[in-house]
Amino acid sequence: MRPFLDYLHSNVTPGEYGSYLWAVIYILIIFAVASVAVMLMTWLERKILAHMQVRLGPMRVGPHGLLQPIADALKLLTKEDILPDEADKMVFWFAPVWVMMIAFLNYVVLPFGRTHAVTDMNIGILFVLGVSSLSVLGVIMAGWSSNSHYPLMGALRSSAQMVSYEVAMGLAIVSAVLMTSLNSTGTGTLSMIGIVEAQKAAGRWYIFSMFPLGLIAFLIFAIAMIAETNRAPFDLPEAESELVAGFHTEYSGFRWSLFFLAEYAAMIGISSVAVTLWLGGYLRPFPNLLSGHSWDLAFSLFPGLVFTGMALMCLIGAARMPKIPQMKVQTIGLWLFGAVIALIAAVLFLPGVRERVQDIFWFAAKVAVFMYLYIWYRGTFPRYRFDQLMNLGWKVLLPISLAVLILTALVGIRQDLSTVLMGVLR
Amino acid sequence: MSVAPLLRKIFLVDLIKGLSVTFRSQHPNELITEQYPLERPWIAERYRGQPRMAVNPDTGESLCNGCGACALACPEKLITVTSDRDPVTKKKYMTSYTYDVSRCMFCGLCQESCPTDCIELSQDYEMALYSREGMTLDRVRLEKGPEPTEYAR
Numbered sequence: 001m002r003p004f005l006d007y008l009h010s011n012v013t014p015g016e017y018g019s020y021l022w023a024v025i026y027i028l029i030i031f032a033v034a035s036v037a038v039m040l041m042t043w044l045e046r047k048i049l050a051h052m053q054v055r056l057g058p059m060r061v062g063p064h065g066l067l068q069p070i071a072d073a074l075k076l077l078t079k080e081d082i083l084p085d086e087a088d089k090m091v092f093w094f095a096p097v098w099v100m101m102i103a104f105l106n107y108v109v110l111p112f113g114r115t116h117a118v119t120d121m122n123i124g125i126l127f128v129l130g131v132s133s134l135s136v137l138g139v140i141m142a143g144w145s146s147n148s149h150y151p152l153m154g155a156l157r158s159s160a161q162m163v164s165y166e167v168a169m170g171l172a173i174v175s176a177v178l179m180t181s182l183n184s185t186g187t188g189t190l191s192m193i194g195i196v197e198a199q200k201a202a203g204r205w206y207i208f209s210m211f212p213l214g215l216i217a218f219l220i221f222a223i224a225m226i227a228e229t230n231r232a233p234f235d236l237p238e239a240e241s242e243l244v245a246g247f248h249t250e251y252s253g254f255r256w257s258l259f260f261l262a263e264y265a266a267m268i269g270i271s272s273v274a275v276t277l278w279l280g281g282y283l284r285p286f287p288n289l290l291s292g293h294s295w296d297l298a299f300s301l302f303p304g305l306v307f308t309g310m311a312l313m314c315l316i317g318a319a320r321m322p323k324i325p326q327m328k329v330q331t332i333g334l335w336l337f338g339a340v341i342a343l344i345a346a347v348l349f350l351p352g353v354r355e356r357v358q359d360i361f362w363f364a365a366k367v368a369v370f371m372y373l374y375i376w377y378r379g380t381f382p383r384y385r386f387d388q389l390m391n392l393g394w395k396v397l398l399p400i401s402l403a404v405l406i407l408t409a410l411v412g413i414r415q416d417l418s419t420v421l422m423g424v425l426r
Numbered sequence: 427m428s429v430a431p432l433l434r435k436i437f438l439v440d441l442i443k444g445l446s447v448t449f450r451s452q453h454p455n456e457l458i459t460e461q462y463p464l465e466r467p468w469i470a471e472r473y474r475g476q477p478r479m480a481v482n483p484d485t486g487e488s489l490c491n492g493c494g495a496c497a498l499a500c501p502e503k504l505i506t507v508t509s510d511r512d513p514v515t516k517k518k519y520m521t522s523y524t525y526d527v528s529r530c531m532f533c534g535l536c537q538e539s540c541p542t543d544c545i546e547l548s549q550d551y552e553m554a555l556y557s558r559e560g561m562t563l564d565r566v567r568l569e570k571g572p573e574p575t576e577y578a579r
Contacts, residue, residue, distance in 0.1 A: 051452040056459040380448045381441070 013111075013193070015119020026118045030107050038264040039069035045375050052379035063330050079253035084146060087250065091145035096251065096258035099138035103262040105131045106269035111193045113282045113359025124192035125177060128273055129170060132228065135266065136162045139237065139247050142259070146250040154246025158237030161227055161389060165234075168397035169224035175217045175405045176277040179206050182412035196281035203288040205280040213408050218278040220401045222373075225270045227393070229263065231374055233381035234389060271370035272363070279366050282359035300354045303361035307345035314338030466574075474532040474547035477525050477563065478571040488569065489544035492520035499539035502529050525568060527553060528561035548572050 014022035050057030058065025109124040111117040143155020180198040181188025207218045227234040238246030248259045284299045318334035492509030504526040537546045550572030
């Protein structure tokens with residue numbers, strides 16, 4: 001029992017500590033939180049998309065439709081699970097499981113904080129690249145085994161798109177990894193925590209380093225990751241107006257919801273990768289401009305303050321609820337919700353918790369921005385045509401990312417290069 | 427390609443413009459959806475809906491004098507008025523009144539023709555029924571007027 005609890009005083013991930021039990025606990029927590037985040041995302045997506053289209057969105061289930069995800073989940077779980085007669089039963093059954101497994105496998109290496117990752121692999125980013133490219137297989141399995149036209153076409157489009165965008169994405173990632181090898185210590189790293197620590201040592205996020213090279217690499221990754229997760233405006237594999245629902249046309253009920261879960265989990269996972277590589281991962285904002293002990297303290301109080309503000313909003317909202325019998329249950333619910341959030345805020349102010357948890361807060365805040373961007377793009381941009389998509393991938397993103405990679409390398413070794421050139425000239 | 431469009435393309439100006447449009451439209455003031463059963467839409471004063479008959483607020487007597495002008499004016503012949511003559515005062519009075527709303531086109535000729543402003547088309551619009559049976563309104567229903575349903579969650 002003692003070594004089990006001793007982990008809490010150590011400052012390493014469960015993988016480094018060598019405790020399987022803590023690793024399992026971390027996996028369970030991450031799985032649960034990611035599933036809840038996916039449910040929240042579905043609600044937020046419907047709501048924000050509706051507001052962008054001057055609609056209200058879900059309003060009937062709970063206050064402002066807050067319980068809508070639960071209602072959706074109940075509906076999906078109790079729906080009939082149709083297995084098409086002519087389908088390849090085994091593959092049809094396995095495809096959603098595969099897609100979901102792959103989507104959640106990425107989470108093994110994502111660092112939510114210095115100590116908050118399942119494990120810190122020394123090939124972390126390579127692992128992410130390899131695993132995320134495997135999800136194409138699940139999509140192809142689903143499209144092929146359905147034995148139907150639309151799923152097959154959706155799967156073909158999806159495979160072409162994911163494979164071609166992976167190239168630009170990989171090159172963008174390599175240029176970020178290259179930056180870690182150009183820091184003061186001079187040794188590069190592929191480990192996710194190592195990349196964040198390199199940014200900490202450099203005193204700046206990689207999006208700002210070697211301006212504008214880091215920014216361009218980040219933008220290429222940001223475009224490629226939307227194509228990679230099959231989201232609007234690159235949602236050709238599931239283009240509703242052309243292919244019904246693409247590769248998951250024949251799926252219904254629980255299996256469809258697995259695809260859905262996997263898509264959103266993949267969105268969160270790939271955004272986390274972008275945050276880790278370019279936006280300083282779990283580091284707080286302004287590491288170089290506003291440095292010093294007092295700023296550290298101010299930033300560590302920030303999560304608690306945010307939660308206090310949320311609790312206040314809940315309590316004010318509950319006090320302002322209309323005093324009619326129909327609203328009684330909702331008012332009590334809002335009071336309790338506000339009280340729970342206030343409790344969380346109070347816990348976040350404790351010094352011991354504050355130090356450990358603010359990493360997670362900054363990471364989640366950065367990922368949340370990406371999630372909002374996903375919805376924002378979906379509400380704004382029309383879908384690309386297939387040849388336009390391929391043109392953008394191969395003729396624009398790939399050359400630019402290659403150029404950025406070469407320029408990053410050149411800028412990194414400019415001192416050595418200049419001495420060599422001087423020697424040649426002499 | 428000239429320089430300006432190329433620069434626009436490189437710095438994604440058009441995309442950012444589009445994003446700003448969708449971002450601004452999120453403002454709650456822009457909402458046009460009505461939460462219909464919970465909040466009712468604004469109805470114009472001259473809207474012609476379910477018919478009703480006015481009563482004298484002091485005595486509770488019907489304002490109708492049984493002249494039958496509305497029945498004559500109705501292009502669809504939906505109104506039937508029966509009347510009788512009071513043996514004492516020799517005045518005509520209405521004995522029964524039916525209004526078939528099922529074929530009414532809400533032209534409002536009845537309320538135009540009424541000399542005592544008794545029959546009028548109110549602003550109520552929730553008149554849907556499952557069959558035509560309840561659509562013939564008698565004097566009691568007409569004098570009670572429309573009873574809009576209260577909705578709550």
